[in-house]
Amino acid sequence: MFARNLRFGLLRGSEITFQRIHRVPTRGLSTNQPPKLxxxxxxxxxxxxKAGAPFDWFVDDAEVIQEIAEHVRSMTQPSSRSSVLHIGCGTSILSEALFRETTLKLLLHTDIDETAVRQTQERLGGAALSGQGHRVEVDDILNSKFCTHNFDVVVDKGVVDCFVHSGNDEALKQALDNIKSALSPTGKLVMVTNDDYVMREGDFIKLGLMRDWDVPRMKSVELVGEETGFACNMFTISPRDKN
Structure with missing residues (x-):
């Protein structure tokens, strides 16, 4: 059992409330992360x-995954008119949870890796292959074909973390630019991030991103649960209106 400490809130203007998700097992990835994420x-x-079995990098608890999906559902009302882009889906069980919890105009899962996409398509079955409202496709967020300003929510569980951890500032800026371009004028980014490598406000300032996004002031969150594992946070954030 893992102790839990949940706090929840949505963005209201420039104010944001964090939700503490969980302290979870590493699933074989130590805090000394591989250097080429x-x-x-x-x-x-x-x-x-890892062929065959679903894999979640730093949030692998089904109950917590369910809470993420329910949070996304709460942001997509009426759901029949809403579109959600889930980037870097890998083989995460979040794909199933989002499909289970939402009835959307479009739910699109993407990943750069063809193997992960194929495995997710196979797990989700015909629903993901129909091309009608629920799809899994290969796409690179750094060169995305979905920068269409059509999505009400973009869900990211680990993509931004990969660029932050790798110190790839150029790729980080490109990814966030493309996420912004994927969102509708009122769209929001839901980011689930590994607390060990979470992007701090100073990173946004350094990269010149404060002009483009409403960014929270990150603060340390007391770790709970087991001595090993990751602490995770989820937050909802909007592109800054320049007008």
Missing amino acids: DNPDYWTSFYQR
Whole structure:
């Protein structure tokens, strides 16, 4: 059992309330993370080794995954008119949870790795292959074909963390620019982040991103639960209105 400490809130203007998600097991990834998380070849090799079973990087608790999906559902009302883009889906069980909890105009899961996409398509079955409202496709957030300003919510569980941890500032800026371009004028980014490598306000300032996003002041959160594992936070954030 893992102790839990949940706090929840949505963005209201420039104010934001954090939700503490969980302290979870590492699932084989130590706090000394592999050094090439921004390299597509790393993930190709990774998913080929993990073929068959779903895998979640730093949030693998089904109850917590369910809470993330319910949070996304609460942001997509009326759901029949809403579109959600889930980037870096990998083989996460979050894909199933989002499908289970939402009835959307479009739920699109994407990942850069073909193996992960194929495995997720197979797990989700015909619903993900119909092309009608629920799809899983190969896409690179750094060169995305979905920068269409059509999505009400973009869900990210780990993509931004990969660029932050790897110190790839250029890729980080490009990813956030493309996420912003994917969102509708009133859209929001839901980011679930590993507390050990979470992007701090100073990173946003350094990268010149404060002009584009309403960014919270990050603060340390007391760790709870087991001595090993990751602490995770989820927050909802909007692109800054320049007008």
